[in-house]
Amino acid sequence: MKTSLSTLEGLKRSLTVELPIDTFNQKTDKILQSLAKKARIDGFRKGKIPATILRQRFGAGAKADATNEVVTETLEEALADADVSPAAQPSLTNVDTESRDNFSYTIEFEVYPEVSVAPLSNLNIDQINATVSDEDEERALQDLQDRATEYKTVKRKSKNGDRLIIDFEGLLDGESFEGGAAEGFEIVLGRGAMIEGFEQGLIDVAAGKTVEVKATFPEDYHVENLAGREALFKVKVKEVGSPKEMKLDDEFAKKYGEKDFETMKSRMSKQMQLELSSRIVQQNKDAAFTALLTANDFEVPKGSVSTEAMKLQQDMEARMEQQGMPSKGNFPEAMFQEEASRRVKLGLLINKIANDSEIKPEKGQVDAKLKEMSMQYGESAQQMIDWYNSDPSRLAGVESIVVEELVAKHVALEAKVNVTEKTFQEIMNPQN
DSSP: OEEEEEEOSTTEEEEEEEEEHHHHHHHHHHHHHHHHHHOOOTTSOTTOOOHHHHHHHHHHHHHHHHHHHHHHHHHHHHHHHHTOOBSSOOEEEEEEOOOSSEEEEEEEEEBOOOOOOOOGGGOEEEEEEOOOOHHHHHHHHHHHHHHHOOEEEESSOOOTTOEEEEEEEEEETTEEEEEEEEEEEEEETTSOOSOBTTTGGGTTOOTTOEEEEEEEOOTTOSSTTTTTOEEEEEEEEEEEEEEOOOOSSHHHHHTTTOSSHHHHHHHHHHHHHHHHHHHHHHHHHHHHHHHHHHHOOOOOOHHHHHHHHHHHHHHHHHHHHHTTOOOTTTSOGGGGHHHHHHHHHHHHHHHHHHHHTTOOOOHHHHHHHHHHHHGGGGGGHHHHHHHHHTOHHHHHHHHHHHHHHHHHHHHHHHSEEEEEEOOHHHHHOTTO
């Protein structure tokens, strides 16, 4: 076997492989001999068709099949001989079967780039930290209490703590605006869930009454044309509900499937810590990887990007299908090219750093990540863990997540880091 590797544009390569013509001819003859036993041609008995007729009728197909067999059998060795690894499946671009001495074929493919990571010590990375405070736990308990609270319809005027069912329409300069109206809307007075002035304007109002309420959108409101503006809301109060007292005790805990209040409180606290920790890890990882990508610019294989973009497209379509919104063809692959390119580039950087720094996931780290992932499965947590552990390919996905987190920590340790302390609410509810 003789191989010849050529560099084309960018990451594209061309590899020509030459073999003795006898290798190809023997393959072709073997295929024709197999055909001779079962081929049917009018005028000839089965198995008695002359070789010349067989070659005339089936020669082209036999050569194509022989080519495929030779390429399949020799490609791995040829790539090893040329010391090259394709980034994706090579494409066969040329075949020469007519030479008296040699059979040759040419494949084209992309290779992965040689990645040289910029010094991590030059990176500037923002990282965050937070803890769960007593106030956060009290707020979470209050939320659970609010959700379990029952309301009884009353005929008196409304006051703080009451639940109102309302219809409303918002006006800006006398004109309705998008998202400013609702029917059968539930609001609990005193929660501060609505914009400034809205809830205050609904205190001391009886069911059946219509009032006009002036309320002001925050300066940093997410809808730009509403930010900082005062609106007039026409509100009809359809029902006033008085809350039934709900004590934080063992009976309350049983409403949420816990045996007693202390067990529920302890479990809730652990869950809050776990969710906060997971969110911090993810945000810090994203910040480290964004800095890493900014500092390292290199070309990535187009085929790999296209494959990743297709996966993102399919994932999006699957999610839309699950929500009852058929979306086949609504999301062109081009939409995902930028994110796909980012993922491929980041994957190469992570692998390079992990290999250079000998970062490997330990069993204890993988088990801890599995346990963390299983928390959302409730009583089925162990079943989920067993499902991953029963298949090495599934477990490999978890190992990859662990490696990503270890690499992110390694990058942060080497870089210049600015740590910002945040609250539980800022991290868990950034939109608020």
